[in-house]
Amino acid sequence: MGKILFTGACIITMDEEKPEYFTGDLLIEGDRIAAVSERAGAIERPRAGRVIEGRDLLLMPGLVNTHGHAAMTLLRGYADDLPLQEWLEEKIWPVEENLTGDDVYWGTLLAIAEMLKGGTTTFTDMYFFMERAAEAAAEGKIRAVLSRGLIGLGEGGEKALREAADFQRNWQGAAGGRISVTYGPHAPYTCPPDFLRRVMDEADKTGSALQIHVAETAREVEECKRQYGSTPVRHLHRLGLFERRVIAAHCVHLDDEDIEILAEKKVGVAHNPGSNLKLGSGIAPAARLLDTGVTVGLGTDGASSNNNLDLLEEMRLAALLAKGKAMEPTLIPARQALQMATINGASLLGLADVGILKEGFKADLIALNLKEPQAAPLFDPPAHVVYAAAAADVRFAVVDGEMLVEEGRLTGLDMEKIIDECNRRAERLTGRSLKKP
């Protein structure tokens, strides 16, 4: 069993039973954290295995991305500065018609490469050709919660649902347990009530969770009220959707009653501040949701509406937006933003032993470089991570005990080849030539 010891590092565990941060040691054995010590040098150096000097490192749980469409990296920068419906209907959907399984495979690998280098060790995906996305996730050795995106308008809904069921059967628990599968009905406006009932029936056969876009734009809420006489949240609640574990992405436009329902039904919310800002959708009431007891995690959404997959940036945005929106600087303090990106994310994805650096938990962690100008002086490590650190500071990323980023470099993926493949595919799909192919 492989052993890795980080010694003398600044450690933020997110474990409520420990001090908020300390200088200490952390030992990994196999895929789990074997020991955490609040004293540097206290854990005996393993005879076989690696020892990493932690003097200039900040060790913390890997970041958990709770919403995205990984292969949309292929459309990064293809259609910017447009409102959501126009962006989706006129730009994205026509190109997606021509996507192949190979495109999804390479686009997902590009996303994984970017996420790992930026400190994300778990990602969530809702897309199609999901068998290929899962292959990419298995190869990239990242932790993944995947769903076949389901649209119930027109023909194709039933076929997609059958694919989703096959996907669940084939991939749930695959890649040494790193991959889990949920069902992904796209949104209330693309999934009529009868179709949503079919999805719930199918998901319940295996006790699977659901992920769905909810109340992303004001227009969606207005149309839902017109069509069903209620807000998207109340509409879904009435259909019984929240009787199982649900990850609701966005939740930008909510009223008081919606927020009460989300709290009472323990619906997890994936907050995507960057994507919501870029598409001009609005600012989700994240601080109020948290205050009301809703578990709120963070997501990047697809790279086509962000345009990166940088969860450190989303964490900072979440903290800053809450303060700026309410003109109240005490809202979403650094510690809470860190929780959103780690334990909250893991909890809403149903990953019980991820998101905390604790003995017995999965060894999913990252180490940030503290030997950078923006890390000095270091008075408060959590504040440093949220307000000053950058994706380029990630020196090590470990998933399931395996070192996937080492000294800032990917250990298992051929980044040059991935970028090359994705550039060619992006040109083919969009019919446009890149500035730098």
Ligand SMILES: [Zn+2]
């Ligand atoms: Zn989305």
